[in-house]
Amino acid sequence: MLNYNQPIKDQKSYQGLQISEINPIMKLIIRGKKRDFLSAVGKSLEMVLPTKANTSTQSEKLTALWLSPDEWMIFSNNALEEKTNTYDTETLLNKNICNLNLGAVTDVTDQYVRISLKGDKIYDLFQTGSPFNFNEFKQKIGSVTQTIIAKVDVIIHNQNQNEVNLFVRRSFSEHLFSWMDDSASRL
Amino acid sequence: MFLINCPFCGEREQSEFKAGGEAHIERPKQPTELSDDEWAEFLFMRKNIKGVQFERWNHAHGCRKWFNIARDTSNDQIKAVYKMGQKPPVK
Numbered sequence A: 001m002l003n004y005n006q007p008i009k010d011q012k013s014y015q016g017l018q019i020s021e022i023n024p025i026m027k028l029i030i031r032g033k034k035r036d037f038l039s040a041v042g043k044s045l046e047m048v049l050p051t052k053a054n055t056s057t058q059s060e061k062l063t064a065l066w067l068s069p070d071e072w073m074i075f076s077n078n079a080l081e082e083k084t085n086t087y088d089t090e091t092l093l094n095k096n097i098c099n100l101n102l103g104a105v106t107d108v109t110d111q112y113v114r115i116s117l118k119g120d121k122i123y124d125l126f127q128t129g130s131p132f133n134f135n136e137f138k139q140k141i142g143s144v145t146q147t148i149i150a151k152v153d154v155i156i157h158n159q160n161q162n163e164v165n166l167f168v169r170r171s172f173s174e175h176l177f178s179w180m181d182d183s184a185s186r187l
Numbered sequence B: 001m002f003l004i005n006c007p008f009c010g011e012r013e014q015s016e017f018k019a020g021g022e023a024h025i026e027r028p029k030q031p032t033e034l035s036d037d038e039w040a041e042f043l044f045m046r047k048n049i050k051g052v053q054f055e056r057w058n059h060a061h062g063c064r065k066w067f068n069i070a071r072d073t074s075n076d077q078i079k080a081v082y083k084m085g086q087k088p089p090v091k
Helices: A035-045 A088-098 A122-127 A135-139 A170-184 B036-043
Strands: A012-014 A017-021 A027-031 A056-058 A062-068 A071-076 A104-107 A112-118 A144-149 A152-160 A163-169 B003-006 B010-013 B018-022 B052-058 B066-072 B077-083
Touching: A012 A170, A017 A170, A027 A088, A035 A088, A062 A144, A062 A152, A088 A104, A112 A122, A112 A170, A122 A170, A135 A152, A144 A170, A152 A170, A163 A170, B003 B077
Parallel strands: none
Antiparallel strands: A012 A017, A017 A112, A027 A071, A027 A104, A056 A062, A062 A071, A112 A163, A144 A152, A152 A163, B003 B010, B018 B052, B052 B066, B066 B077
């Protein structure tokens, strides 16, 4: 997060839709299969990892997204106060998971960009470029999906009613953002 | 275009998946003892039948897990979806 060049510089606002990047946010990918792994993560973070497909769990500071049966993304709920490259959560997980060979912890803070979408037209926007059926997704707060929007891989998290987090790889973020801007202007 | 029921994520559109070719091809236990023809048979020769075929698929833009599908190649109807390591369902 040091020397971080923000790929998305402005925020867009339309009737019923606001799009902006949120940073700095800590993001980690953790992987593991063993039962010990799940309990070690639970104890370290004081939160339970979601084991049901396409769901998420939340604690005061962190949110965990289910990505695959042995893969989760953990991100900080609020923007970090200072710019840094070391995160307490990562250090803690490294100590309790990596050092004990229970699983893997990867810092993806600079790899993924978190884009926040707000408003009642979010799914109208997604509909213009994604093959995913959002009907059930939008009913359930906390649901997660990995899919494609405009041929770009994204992770979508239904944070709240009319509030969605979208994670996209940094190198694709500028393109996706301008694509969403263009698409939203014609909704 | 068709829908595939990923055993991990649920029903998704085909464009999220990548096809991985024929399933249940066993690697020869002693590759060094095979003739070139036998090795080529293992390496390259695939069935391309009209009817139910067992295939490997990968949910590339989702959970990135591999699984097997029994698909009717004549009409893209999916007869069964089952996880890696499981035996194919009887036709």
